[in-house]
Amino acid sequence: MGERFVVVPVGRGDGEGVVSDPAPETETQGAAAGGQRDPDAAVPILEYSREPNKYVVPVRDGRRKTRKVGSVAEEEEEDVDDNNALREADEDAPGDGNPKENSPFINNTDNDKANSYDGKNMALFEEEMDSNPMVSSLLNKLANYTNLTQGAQEHEEADDEEGGPKKKTVKSPQMGTFMGVYLPCLQNILGVILFLRLTWIVGTAGIMESLAIVGMCCTCTMLTAISMSAIATNGVVPAGGSYYMISRSLGPEFGGAVGLCFYLGTTFAGSMYILGTIEILLTYIVPKAAIFVAERKEDEVDALLNNMRVYGTCCLALMSLVVFVGVKYVNKLALVFLACVILSILAIYAGVIKTAFEPPDFPVCLLGNRTLQNQNFDKCVKTEVVDNVTVTTQLWGLFCDGPELNATCNEYFNLNNVTVVQGIPGLTSGCKTMQDPTSLTFCKNVVGHSQCVNVFMAVSLPDNMWSDYGPLGMLVEKKRQPAVLSGDTSRDGYLPYVVNDIASFFTLLVGIYFPSVTGIMAGSNRSGDLRDAQKSIPIGTILAIATTSFIYVTSVVLFGACIEGVLLRDKFGDSVKGNLVIGTLSWPSPWVIVIGSFFSCCGAGLQSLTGAPRLLQAIARDGIVPFLAVFGHGKANGEPTWALLLTAGICEIGILIASLDAVAPILSMFFLMCYLFVNLACAVQTLLRTPNWRPRFKYYHWALSFLGMSLCLSLMFISSWYYAIVAMVIAGCIYKYIEYRGAEKEWGDGIRGLSLNAARYALIRLEEAPPHTKNWRPQMLVLLNVDTDLAVKHPRLLSLTTQLKAGKGLTIVGNVLEGTYLTKDTEAKRAEQNIKASMAAERTKGFCHVVVSSNLRDGFSHLIQSAGLGGMKHNTVLMAWPGSWKQSNDPQSWKNFIETVRETTATHHALLVAKNVDSFPGNQERLGEGTIDVWWVVHDGGMLMLLPFLLRQHKVWRKCKMRIFTVAQMDDNSIQMKKDLQMFLYHLRLDAEVEVVEMHDSDISAFTYEKTLVMEQRSQMLKQMQLSRTEREREIQSITDESRSSIRRKNQSARSPSRQASPQAEEDEAQLIHDRNTASHAALSDKAEAGVHMTWTKEKLFTERNRGREPNSNVAVRDLFNMKPNQSNVRRMHTAVKLNEVVVNKSQGAHLVLLNMPGPPRNRGGDENCILFAQPER
Template identity: 25%
Template sequence: MSKFLSRVGNQIDVLQRRLESGNKPTVQFSPLPDSPPEEFCTSVADDIPSGRRKDLKYRRKRRQNTLLSLFGIDPVREKLGTFEGVFVPVCLSIWGIMLFVRQGYIIGQAGLVETFVMFIVGYLIAYFTTLSLSAISANGTVRGGGPYYLISRSLGPEFGGSIGLVFWFGTILGGVLNLLAFVQPLLTTFGEQQGAMFNVLPEGKWSGFFYSSVLLLCCTGVCLIGSKVFARTSIFLSFIILVSTLIIFLSFFIRSPFTDVDNGIEYTGLSIQTLKENLWPQYSPSAENPSKVENYQSIFALVFPCFVGIMAGTSMSGNLRKPSKSIPKGTLAAVVVTFMLYMIINIMLAASTTKETLLKRLSILQDISIFPSMVVAGAFATATFATLSALISSAKIIQAIARDHLLPILSLFDQGTDRSDDPTYAIIFSYILIQLLLLTGSIGVVAPYFTILSILTFGITNLACFLLKIGSAPNFRPSFHHFKWYTGLIGVSLCFTTIFIIDPLLATISTAFMSIMFGVIHYTTLPKSWGDVTQSLIYHQVRKYLLRLDTRKEHVKFWRPQILLLVNNPRNSYHLIQFCNSLKKGSLYILGHVLKGNFRSNLNEFRKQQNVWLKFVDITQIKAFVQLTISDSDRFGARNLIVGSGLGGMRPNIVVLGFFNSSSHEESHNNKRKHVSIPIVGSLPTDRNKQETPIPITDYVSIIEDTLALNKAIAIAHGFSNLRDLPPLDDDSNLFSAHSGQKSRKKYIDIWPIQLSIPSAYNENGYLTNFDTYTMVLQMGCILHMVPYWKQNFTLRVMCFVERRSDVEEERRRVEVLLENLRVEAELHVFWLDCEELTTYSAIVKGKHISHQNDGPEQSNGVDVGESASMPIESGSSQYLRSSGTNFSQVSLSYSQSGVVGMKINVPIPERGDDHLSEDSDLSDMEEVEEEHTHSFPPSAAGSVATSQETHSNSSTEFNDLPPHAQNIILNELMRLRSKDATILFTSLPAPDPGTCEEQEKCEYYMNDLKLLVKDLPPTFLIHAKSMTVTTHL
């Protein structure tokens, strides 16, 4: 504090002198740090602790750091550098206590050759993992939490949280392992029976537990004081370990050969003969459990704990001055130094001590040392430092996980001290857990678990860096340039191969635990704004495969519906949105919407609605993309969507519109909620969207014309607001009862494929027919029935008709052949028009008077009409849909039309019509308008129906000769009669003549004719195709 005041006083003196000299005072800032300030590196939610009180502490600390910077004082000066913060901790952790208590035993069991192989494998894993750690840490600012922070910010919270918990528990086990190993040299030196220097300490299991507990308590006290004391203690301990290591190496050269028969020691000094005897493995019963024979796996489990020390520097990343530079330099230097030292000491032990001695005397380094007490001090220092590292590292990890709010149960441990943010609660928790695990009392029990968890952490770390590299994200450009994608891949392969070699069962359990935690965090944690490498990978792969998805290689055999649904109000169109979600058959599905108005003035609304529509998709659980556009008119906005939606080979080939609503203004959202029942409680994100003006009828018809001009199929959905049978929200493949509590009844999907003549295409036999539309109607009905929910709950029916009863059997045979060739499994029903039930046909074609006595259903035409079900559903579509999509190029195949079935209908040029006409008024309208609009029909039709009187008197008039208005009236009655118990109808959509949209009157005629066709029908999906979608070829 005194230094701070003196600096403040000096700055004040400088300011006063400048004022006296007339110079303008300036405030001098300290140079910019090498790494940007924290607030520029992470989000507020990532750095500021939760809670108002902690937020105030954070801001106060930041203001203090800013004030220190104003006066030239570095606020991070007290943090650790590369040597004391990384190199020393990593060296001390790698140069672990197993060197003092198990190194000779390892060589005695595995031999020098296999020991070399183990160390080389271990160091290769450590080396490749170090490269990955260095690359990640050199790519940005590293915060506290060590491997957890690196992985979570690279792979996302699920991977980071799950592997963070695994590494946290592995770190705890590392502390237990070192404390258990510490007891052995302590008792060898001071034990009552085996003490080489003093025989004062009691021996036994509980005595060893007590000694470990005392050391653990002392280490916990040091950690609670603060990281600064920890760093100073580390330097002191490193000095002891350094001296002890030098004495070990000197002892091999200074100590004369000797033999101690009583203790079973035979030291030959450096000898080629002894080296040859120790080259090869000789596995024998375990020193701790004589009933178990050691093997390669169990010995490697004792070797690998040494290499876990490479994480020591990363675990202290929060206390480093420059983590991105210190971690690579310090860790790699420590790896190289310790590797050379281990290789040397292995050779010296194998060349100077007999195999029997190595197997029996676990404290062989102490026995041959010129200063045995220094070896004991080195073991004590190593165990102490490892325990300190385990406590502080595990506490930092659990603190970081708690502050990220990944698991609510850990929220208590987000606490940190005001001065240095030391995790007091987490340190105490780690102390309790280590204390309990000390009850295991055996190194051989703890070592395999510690090894498996550590290698698993290494593997995920390598995987994180490998994925970042192959994801080709431009922002992954670490200043550490020695990492390559193949080094990460080698590291991943080595790690996962090794854990399953060591212990397949433990490896499986550990991986399963990590997977469970992955799922828990994924489903219980709010989304984090850290970035996720999987998004980069998905982008990379999708781009690659989209380039390979060549539209020129498409074939009709692999055709699938790619739907662009144009939506204005999602609440009104909810049933249609869910229906199209079932109809897409695992392919592209886009929701399109047009914002009408000026581009600049609608930009804010556009940005807001982008997020709102995405939230709507999440809530409704549909698998769809969202495409919005801004345009001055519905027509040009829809055209923009049709042309621009999709990418590459994934472009919509079907544009779906809701039925045109003739009302002048849309109803409010509140009114719509009253008559549109959807299985979503409360408000939708889109309920507050800007309400668009109604679409003009000319724009509506122009969207149909533009879609067909672009060679895309067009579909119009009528009455879907009345659809009640929908798959559940969670999964459209699950089964559920749509009408719980109601009596179960058979439900149907009816397909009415109708051939449409093409007035612009003539041949010598008359009009050509659009067979593509006929087959696409069959195709779409079949696709819907392939969805598990619809297949389980509905029966598919194909409904055809002929004019005369004598043609029924021939028609049935033709359609059966066609359905068999197209692999459409459905019930087939064939009707004829010339029957008493169809009053409209009798009145229009035969000129009979209409009576009102036959209102109920009857059985005729040889087909069971069925029992009376619910009343026909009224037309309920009241939304204006403005949007559209794009198509993917179709492959035209020649297909014989000799088997074409159904009645031809002339493409309509509509008449006047009313959506609320009764049957009688329909007929009277027909009689009134026939003569007036005869000139509007194609020549063949006009010639056949010149006047109503002529129609009545001419008994040879046929259905095909009628104008579209009359045909639609007859078809409407036929479908109402035969499909009154159906849930969904698929049928053909008559297309408007090119240029219809240019005149208001023609557009009204066209839409009125469509209303007559679908009046009082169940939800109806009308389709008009422009290309072939089915084939019989292999």
């Protein structure tokens, strides 16, 4: 850092506004400016309207190193920031490209300076062009900055015709919102839970509670997507996926906690998808492939889990091998898996529509009100008549001890009839009851046994409206179906009834369902491939969530309206011969859903095993979790080998659990923790008013993030309170480990000792870990002056500090008293009390520091070097402009100011200098509609953009609009510069008007030449004469008055009517002006004119200075009036005059103007001229 700034408000209360004219120029220029100029008019760098409430702030960048200011570079991620673009701009654009000047008014013998800079309009900043390039030269690079596409190198590289490796061409990102974000999110959100568990959730929880579950989960993800959209629009989205986007925007602590939770969630998601794949394979595709077969009904669950473990482990090994060997094939098959998902969804909706007029035939057999598994019998009857002979059926044999009609049967079997119910009654079943009267009652008495079969269409919607939870092993029974209960229920578990394999309750269903709404970060994972990530991620993600929410809500209602309740609660489809329940609804065939869901789960598992290792590798390479460093290594082509190995190991843990219903809540916890941190971080960033937090997403509000965070926390405890506690402990440990790694914990003595220890540890951590440039904010050192009564001279300087800081960050108010501390200790304490009182009055929160020093210059130097403690040090110095330096009795007053500027440059601090600071608005004032004008002349690292943003956060400046002006040279493309500047502001999320001002490379006017000459003559005179202070001031004034009279005479007689003079004519004109100037001063040395009363003579000069060397004195006087101005000084004065003109013309009505301030010369011999360049004499 090393920016220097001048803050210049215009005085108020002067009544009518007066604007000083710019400097007089040639006739053509004067006419273009609108009239004659007064040669006596002073030409400061900035002349503004004196109307009330008009404030002007010229801003100066004085850095000696090219370094980005954090609050403007926050949108770039740490590893791929825009410092590279800036360095390229510095190398490609050493100057503005204008040809060398050839002016007759410049002493062209100064070859060194003439060769150091091309052009004269920006000569004021020529010494700094090597480190701070012109805005016009690097604006295009800043505006076109983009993220860098990241991706693993493929294993196979095509060889060229000569056998060498063929270099790949890096293509620019071209993916749009639909293909890059919307479809990937759709594929990841719709998955295994929709196909395997949603029907069971609807049947168990009922339509109303299912809608509540879906609503809570979808609302949670929608709020998280809004927060993520704010992150995505808070700067240029870095390539590398969600972790890079979140960690680079929210910091390492939040980023690491979110990243590891996201990693664990993605890894367990791989386990869930693999378990879903095996469940579909063994239950619905090839049931005979099961290795473990249960001999007893009570062993069926254990057999299924063992099969899941064996096949799941094999499937995990196969998928890991595919990911290790051929990642590119996984990416290429992504579209195939996506097509399977979309085709399956379309098949479901087609089947629903078909049920309205032709329901499919999937009968469900009921015994009384109990649902039967029909894999082991083909007819839902107890007995049947064959050739007039009543025979028993397979169903009879399942409940009786023999096939005989007089065999002993189960009591419940004897007391209840068998009923056939349509499993898919259809969409219109909720409107009316459709019964088959011919088969409604089919009963026949056979040897004392009643054989009755009822076939009818159930009324699904009312039956499925409410929940039907139950414990493990509870029979699945039809609601409102009459049945005769038996006293003996001991053998019900061994009979072919459909039962609950797990205990069901509302909170369990929430945990099982939530993974079906995850996957919202799939689009942000492709951030490096998006054409415009800031636009595509918010739109694509929110649209994908809205689409999937619509699918889930309509599915809940349609499933409840079309499918019989007992079939909905039949998780594995045992009542419909082992068919997938949702498959019975699809059209044209149940196999469409079965095959589609199988490949969908396979693809999702491969995507999880592909993404999770890369996420872990990115975290490890960041170095925020040291013990994970080994997983940052991989193969030569970048593939995360070790991370894949760890991911497969964690994934195996989920597979060994074996139950999809048990893994889903674990997965939910980690994703909920991830979403909670995203929402929490966004809310905290907004409430803390972090300068780099400026999301462009207009629908974001911190209350939405807070609501999303609360909903995530609630869902965690609703799903499983003990899982929630474990997940929070893991996430909290990660956060604190990243935050305090390496710090040793100690306990203080009492509350004060605890506070002191906390402060000490915080300071130590700040010192060891300096803030990243994106977290940069101004930490102020305010250099305040007191009067003879030790009262604060400029209290409005504290008002400006308050408006810039808004109570955030560090503020140190410093003051220097001249003397020794032994004699000034009482005054120092009283001055400190007065300053603290002024700080309280101006609501400035910070610290006060009064230093007693032998001189002011050393005192301010000590403050700048040593103020602060440890890492809590200032990075910006604010001081008042020495407005009375010309009238000061101390000839060193201006030198103190120049040295302060030079020392802030050496310490790489930003410097803000407030001119007319007493005219700044107080904290209680409210400025109306107006503008804050920024004149961006040279690149300052971003402070010019940051200052108006910070001021507009305060209620004083809130209604002011921002305008950006930049200066174009003759060979610059103004139209393209404006487009580039608008794009740059778009990346910075700043709303401002843009204007490019052209400064023509005009000839240096006679006024500029004469003004520079007067400045150098006075400087030389002060060095040669040893007069008293009063005499010196009178002599300076006399020389100034005479020079102005000379300028008036020459402007009236020596102006050329044409600007197209030949080079010889220009030289003649220059010589003429110089001869007249010399003759005027020679006459002044011989005799005094009537209107000028000189206070010295040649004799006095000889006597007072260097007695005994009269000949040398005569030579010195003669040289004084025969001197020519230095070429560099003329160019600098020309820049000051021209810049003053354009600012006056464009920013007269602005409330505030910010402008780069020229720094002091590297050669200390020109210090006396530096302050004149910033504010020429009147």
